[in-house]
Structure formats: structure tokens, C-alpha cells
Amino acid sequence: MESWHANQVIYQIYPKSFQDSNEDGVGDIQGIIQRIPYLKSLGITTIWLNPIYVSPQIDNGYDVSNYYAIDETLGSMADVELLIKRLHIEGMHLIMDFVMNHTSDQHPWFKDAIQHPHGLYRDYYLWANAKEDGYPNNWGSFFGGSVWSIDPGTTDQYYFHLFDRHMPDLNWHNPEVRNSMLEIAKYWIEKGIDGLRLDAFIHIDKANFNQDVPNDSNKPVIAEEFYAHLPGVQTYLKQFCAQLRAIKPDIFILGEAASASPELLMEYSRPANGECDAVITFKSLVDKVENPDIKLPTSFQLKQLDIEGMKRQLAAIETKLADVSLPVLYWSNHDMARLASRYASKCYRLQSLKCLATMLYLQRGIPIIYYGEEIGMQNLSQEQPTDFCDQTVIEFYKQALKQGYSHDDTMRMLNHTHKLPARGGMQWDLQQTNAGFSEHVPWLDGTTIAVDVATEQTDPHSLLSYYRTLIKLKKTELFTDGIEIIENTSKGVFQFTRQLGRSVAVVTCNLTDQSLDIPQIPAAHLQMVEGEVRPSGDMMTYGPWAFTIKHVLEE
Template sequence: MKHSWWKESVVYQIYPRSFMDSNGDGIGDIQGIILKLDYLKELGIDTIWLSPVYESPNDDNGYDISNYHKIMDEFGTMEDWEELLHQVHMRDMKLIMDLVVNHTSDEHEWFVQAKSSKDNPYRDYYIWRDPKEDGSEPNNWASNFGGSAWEYNEQTEDYYLHLFSKKQPDLNWENEKLRDEIFSMMKWWLDKGIDGFRMDVINFISKGEGLPNGEIQPGRPYASGSRHYRNGPKIHHYLREMNQKVLSHYDLMTVGEMPGVTPDQAKEYTGEDRNELNMVFQFEHVGLDNGPNGKWDLKPLDLMELKQSLSRWQYALGESGWNSLYFNNHDQPRSLSRFGNDGKYRMESAKMLATLLHMMKGTPYVYQGEELGMTNVAFESIDSYKDIETLQAYTELKEQGFSEEEVMKSIHHKSRDNARTPMQWNAEEYAGFSISEPWLAVNPNYTSINAEAEMANEASIFHYYKQLIQLRRQNDLIVYGSYQLILEEEPEIFAYVRTYQGKKLLVICNFYKGEPTFKLPRDINFMTKQLLLSNYKVDEQMSISEFSMQPYEARVYLLN
């Protein structure tokens, strides 16, 4: 397997609106990021992934882009961005940008032109269909944010497709001229010196021929059309063309966000001889606590399912392709509240979850605040939430007859705003994020959970993340070693072995607050053992063949 810088990286995702406000308007900005680069360097980060900072009306917090070549006023100027890139590179770090090309904003000049008349030169940059005879939508697809995936355009008396908000019309990748526009925009950013792209819902860009109806679930007005637009018929053609015309000319890291992708499909997207992408973000493991009716239907995570899911991906991409490792991002609730224990065992469970993930094979992603043990927020009123998906879910769930209490419980668990509350820098007002009231309220626990307190405490979650990142940097075994799940049937312990050049890494995680007994499988032989990391004090002389584990305990041993 080839060695590459992006395989050896640890990536830190910045959600600019919530990271650091430098000018006191309550909104995070680019100069704020520059102020905190030394903090990221101290943590050990190699690569920063910047969520969108392009010009946008902010219907979906910047994922609705109105100009790919401009910076959003709230975030600063192109000069600010260029200074950021310079400062990142000066610290020997890399910067990857978000590439959002499944859709634009409806305020993008292309769409303003396209909707004006049927013979406009930009018309074919988007996906248009005539109404049915009764005037209704061309098919029954639901938008991923609720409601229909079609919006009527008065000027041309037909509908355009939007798989997300109606202010996010989908681009027509069948149009070669459009593809060339996108490729030249990508080159424009790469020539400025960026180090790669995270590609938003990139497996949605090829729609199924004829856009056929989806199957409607009982009680729902619209159908998920996802099988007709995820991993569509021309997706590999488009990605290979992108690679050939753009990506292959630079030393880059590329990761494609791909809802609904399977391990076998991921191999096709990321195989080294395939010339498409380096890795994908898949969603299987973060869907395991969804009930039968989707993400707002809560069910507890089953550890056995998590083991099977993560292991299936480790095995599938073990020899060909590459995994991205994450529990958190801007679209997911805080993993500590979701899969760990954000009360009595906050420190222990945060460290355990980090150990479980960072010792696997793949590139780990840290989402801002994860390294501090930031938690979900439970705003009392829906009026405190800003996320478009959350607000639409609130309306739809209430219409379906769920009580206020039931709906708010789901939102407290699953809202994307859990990840978007401002970064908690210190115990001062507004958590040191801003000197004025932030765009989204701060989690009230900032007085005890913040970067200043974490950095001052050697036993903190922050310092533990630092150790994890350092270990990966020092050990090729952690980056390139093969993976093997052990104790498959053990209901409370997630343990696995990594093997590389005659050395073994043994990773043992107690996933719950019980005290199960760990028993080392007999076929794991070693002469010497060295404890590399643990989230409790451990007697290093004690035998590891059998021992009782403490709540949320994690240990990593090097075996020779």
C-alpha cells in the first residue's frame, strides 16, 4: 500500500460561523480562525478542513453558494482568506476547502439567468421538468430537508429540482459546459495553493435516467427518490473526468461525502488504480441510532451493530481504498452525548470514543470542540434553533401529531445545531467566542467545559487527543497496520488488533459504564507488552490475559 501524506494526517474541521469571532459581530470569521491556528498546531493537527466560506445568502449556512470566487462578507475578504492560507502553510499545516457542486444557491448568477427564460444560455445548467397534466410536480421525490424536491418557477411555468432547500437548485452534470465551468473553478482555487477538497454530497451529481418516482412510505406525502440519485449511472465517469482534468495535476487530498454508499461502492470510488477520490465519508455507523422512521425516531445505539459496521468498513478497505474515521461533524450531534456519557463519565467516555476511532486504519477527523468534550445542547424553545433541517422537522413532526415534548426530545438528541453552538474558548461571557451575543446561543456548560480549562489540566480530554495524534505520528503501525476485530460476541467491549511488520497494537474499549471482564484471546501471542495510552491509571506490570474493566475504560498496548 502506497504511503501518502493524507493517510498520515489528522484533519480538523472548522465550521467558520461558530469557531472564533474576531470583530465582535457575533459571527465567527476568517481572522478569528487565524487567531487560533497556534491552538490547532499545539493540538497536533496537520490538515484543516474549512466548511464553506464562499458568498452565500446562508439559507443552509453557506452550503448554498451564490459565487464560488468570492468570500462571504460576514467571514471577511479574499485578502483575509489568502492570509489564512499563508499562515496555515507557515505552520506546516494544510488547508482543504469544501466543494459544493451538486447544487448552487438560487441567487447564483447561473440560476438567475436560467430561470429567466427557456432559451437562456444557462438554462441547461440546472434540471427542469414540465408539470404533470394536473399542474403537479414532475415526480414524487421528497427533498432531504422535507417537502417536495421540486419548486415551481412562474417565469417559465415549469419546475426545477432541489434535493435540499428550494434555495439550492441542483446542477445538471449532464451538461459538459457546466462541468468545465466547475473544473475551471476548482483549478482556480488549487492554483491559489489549497491542498484538496471535501466534496459535499458528491455521489448525488448523477441522476437516474428519466427521474422515475420513488416508493412512498405510508403516511408520507413524498417518496425518497434517493435510489435514483445516489451513486447514479454516470457518477464514475464524472469523477474520473474531474480527476483527469483537475485532481491528478496536484498533490491533493480528496474526500467525497457520500450518503448511502456501501463498502463495495467505496472501493470503486477510492481504489488507488481507479483515479477517482482518496476516501469517502460514509454514514452507516452514524445511522445506527435511527429508528425505523429515520433520524428523528430515536433508538439507543447497539454496540454489536457498531462493531459490525466499523469492522465491515475496516475489512472492505483494508487492502484497496482508504477509510475516513469520524463520529462528529457539522451535520451530526455531539458524539459524546450520543454514544458516550456526557454526565458523570464525560472525561472517560470522551477519551474512550477517541481511542476507539483514532487507533483504527484510516484518516481521523476531529470536529471543532470534540477535543474539549463539548456536548449536545438542549435549548428549551424551538425559537433558539437556527438549522433549516431542524426547523422543518419540528413543523412536520408536529403536523404528524407528535407532542411538543416528544418533538423537542428528538431535536435535543439529533439536531445539527448541537454541533454548531459556538466554540467554548474560556469561561468569560459568550465563552470567549465573541464579545457580543453570538448568532446561535452558547451551550450553558461553557463555564466548566472550555479550551482554557482543558489546556491547563494535564489529565484533560484535550491533552488526551494530543497524545492520540502524537502516537499516530510516531507509529506507522497505527496508520498502515491491518485490522482484526476480537471478542466479537462480547456485548460491552469493543476490542481489536492492528498488525504491521511483526508488531501488534491491542486496543481495548469498554463502551459502557459497567465493569465487564476482558479476556485476551489465546491466539494473540507476544513476548513483551508496552502500555501506550489509557484513560485510567493502570499498573503496567499486571497481566492483560484477564482483567476487570472500569466504566468507559480504554487501553492501547504495543505487543512485540
């Protein structure tokens, strides 16, 4: 029997930024409840919430200090229970973010580990002794610097943190940790949630701490080979997921595996392995720096979509998962710049956003739409590098100025590529204060493009209206269950075929600012066309970002 989540359209909500109901500048659970009718009208069937647990907010909720309570800035447990109830009444589902690799340093477990070096909770975390010449090893943190910080207590040991130093990693090798995390998950399942997004699960096993990165340097360096996708990950994951399904057989387990290859996606989601139902990888998006400056890190240089690279990558993912699981389809999330800032055409903004959505979401897989994507929201613009609260930004900014870039040019790069500006308040109505998000100054403020739900609701040609049409089409049997073949086309063209029995559709997209000639599809009738498309001999000329959906006539 097919799982309920196979035909879902997921909407990712960053709770702090969706709707503020109590006018304190921070979005909240009651605000989400108020907007359920909007989500329903859009065609959304499942919402995924970023963390709402009690947190010091060092990393916007991914540093959890109490998994059993709701951060008071977001609401109460009663609010969450009401949200679950209201969603279920509407036939919708709720997925909660589950932070399993680390906690906050304010969590009682870590506080006890500091106070009692020989106590039970010390082994809930990862510790090592320093080498004579410095840290325990030269592994680098994703947030900059070393993965090691000195014990703030009475010992000379160092604790491991793959992310911020205020977010110590848990020791999943300890069965007590595994039991504790299972109890937390059980608690939320019993509350009635429908699924979990397993944050950073690929990091719950680490290599031998005595192993340095062999690079003739003690300077910290990112070394995923030592703390991602190691054998223990699947061992722990298999046990954890089996125990969850014993409690709730139809739970949807969505894994986040940012660096997973197509082969690893297959392993993590293979039904026989009993692990995730579907897995997110950042490697499904392929881009390239427009004009690379070799004297600067590529991380914040402006990028463009690598169409040919993405064809190959998506074809590889689809091939590996064809008889295994559904790929996860997304353009944006809280960890990257928004689609409209990252890949949209400067000259054909609206048409390119419609085309990109069509090109991805009608493929075989589960769409995840990041809040505000459906109206074309862009990243906020920040004024100073310190606004990003990110050490890597400060380092990039200094290097750029040293290479002769102006402040404005450097900030433009940062604002178009960094993840934080992608978390601005939802733009509901530009006629209201702060676009209807809040009467109070938002927790994350900045300037951005003037788009809103109120205007697009009534415009049949708007991006919002198109998303409604696209989602409705996505839910049809052909685009939910059909097989997929990504065609070998000329540069700039993305074309794929969906087939279910004798029903066949071909989606053809021009992903460029130029007109392209594309071979005609014989014996086909047009279901949808957007942009300029005209016959040219035995070819069809597709204008910039034009696309068609054609059904091949049955013989």
C-alpha cells in the same frame, strides 16, 4: 510513493462558529488565523473549512451564489490567502469544501436561467413538466416536501432541488456545467489550497424523471435509488478528478458519500479508478433508538451506539478498503449531533469520551476531529422548534405533542439529535463573554455544558490533554501504516489489533457503563490504561469505559 495525506489528522472548522475577530457574532477567517497556534499544539496537520463563498446563508454557506469570492461576513480573499500562507509556514494544509451538486437560486446562472428560458444557462439546471395530477414525479427532498418547485419565471416548468428550494441542482450531464465547475476548482487550486472536499458528489447523476417511486401514492418520498450512486456519478467524477490532478498531482480529494456502503467506498476510492483519495460515509456510525416509539419518526428519537453493529460495519469497511484506500474516521460533523450529546455516557461522561476517541482514531484511517470535540462540547439547547429553521423539526414536534409528549421532553429529543445545535460557537474561555468566541451575541445562541479550552489546557487529566496524547500516538508508524484486525469479542467490548512488521498493539475498550471481564492478552506489556482495569484470574476486569493499549512482546 505514499501521498502526503495518508498520515494527516484533520480538524473540521465551521467558520461561522470558530472565532469571531471583529465582534459581530460571526466567526471569520481572521479568527481562524489567530487560532493556528492552538491547532498546531493539538497536533492537527490539516484543516477542512466548511463553505466560505458568497452565500445568502439559507443553508449556512452550502447555497453558493459566487464561488469566486468570500462571503463578507467571513472576511476577504486577502484573509484566505493569508490563512493558506500561515498554514503552509507551519507545515499544515488546507482543504476547502466544494459544493458541486447545486448552487443558490441567487447565483447568476440560475437568475439567467429564470430570465431567459431559451438561454445558455437554462440547461445548467434540471427542469421538467408537471403531470396532470401534480409534480413531475413523487420524489422527496432531503429538506422535506417535493424535489420540485415551480419556475419563478414565466414558464410552467418545475426545477429540481434535492435540498432546499433555494438550492437548485446543477445539470452535470451538460458539458458546460462540468467545465464551469472545473474552472472554479482550478481557481482555488491556484490560490494554493491542498485539497477539496466534494460535497454531495453522489447526487450529480439522476434517474429518468418519468419514473415515480412505485408506492401507490403521489406524496413525496425520499428515493435515493433515483438520485444517489447512479452510473453517471463515477463517469463525471473520474473526468473531474483527472483534470484536477493534471493541475495539481498531489491534491487531496476527499469525497462525501453520506449513504455509501463499504462496496461503494471501495469503488469511489480505488486508485485505478482515478476518483477520490478517501471517502466519508455516514454509514460508518451505527446506532439505534433507545426505546423506539413506533408512532414517531426515528430521526429525532434519542439514540445509543450500536456497538455490535458498528463492529461489523467497521470490519466490513476495513476489509473492503484494506488494499485500496484509507477509511475516514470521525465521530461528529456539521450534519449530525455532537459526540458528547449523541453517544457519551450520562454517568461516565469524560471517561466515555476518551474511550470513544481511542476506539476510533487509533484504527487504520484518517481521523477528522470536529471543532470543539477535543474539549467535549455538546449540542446547544434551543427553546422552540422554530429555532431549528427545519420543517422536519416542526412536523416531528407536532407529532410528538399529539402522542402526549411534553414540550420539554420533545425539545430534549430535538436538542440531542439535530445537526443545528452542533454548530455553536467554540468555547475558548468561560471567564470571557460568550466563552471567548465573540463579544457580540453569537449568530447561533443557546445554553450548553460548561467546558472550555482555557480550563482544559492546564489540566493533565482533561479531555483536551488526552486528545493531544492520542493524536501524538496516532502519528506513530504502527497506528499510521499498520494493518488492522477487529477482533470477535463479547458484547460491549471493542478490541482491535494493529500490526506493522513484528510490532503489534492491541487496543481494548469497554464501551459500556458496566464492568466487563475480558480475556487477558498473553505476552503483552501495557502502554496505556485509562479507567479501572484489574486482573481477575485468567481474565481482566475492565471498569465502565476503561480501555488499554498493549504491545505484544516479540518472540
